Amino acid sequence: xxxxxxxxxxxVSCLPVFGQLKDNDFRNSNxxxxxxxxxxxxxxxxxxxxxxxxxxxDEQRNMIKGSELLTYWNNSPDTLYFVYFHLFQ
Numbered sequence: 001x002x003x004x005x006x007x008x009x010x011x012v013s014c015l016p017v018f019g020q021l022k023d024n025d026f027r028n029s030n031x032x033x034x035x036x037x038x039x040x041x042x043x044x045x046x047x048x049x050x051x052x053x054x055x056x057x058d059e060q061r062n063m064i065k066g067s068e069l070l071t072y073w074n075n076s077p078d079t080l081y082f083v084y085f086h087l088f089q
Contacts, residue, residue: 026050027073036075048073 027034035046055066074080
């Protein structure tokens with residue numbers, strides 16, 4: 001468990017950076033890195049996902065608690081009837 005602590009701390013320290021990539025910041029016409037602002041051809045599209053992770057580690061009980069808020073945008077011309085997520089332990 002203690003070997004995982006540096007990795008968890010590193011991931012948690014990156015959360016403020018990812019948290020700044022909100023819909024009004026990342027998905028807008030002023031962001032040169034956003035895929036819709038640099039399409040290689042007219043019919044090109046990608047899906048967009050924004051997520052916020054929170055976590056808490058209890059070293060006394062060797063437990064990690066966490067939650068995730070995931071926002072998914074379907075940018076394809078097709079209707080998606082199912083969306084699959086593979087969650088790794």
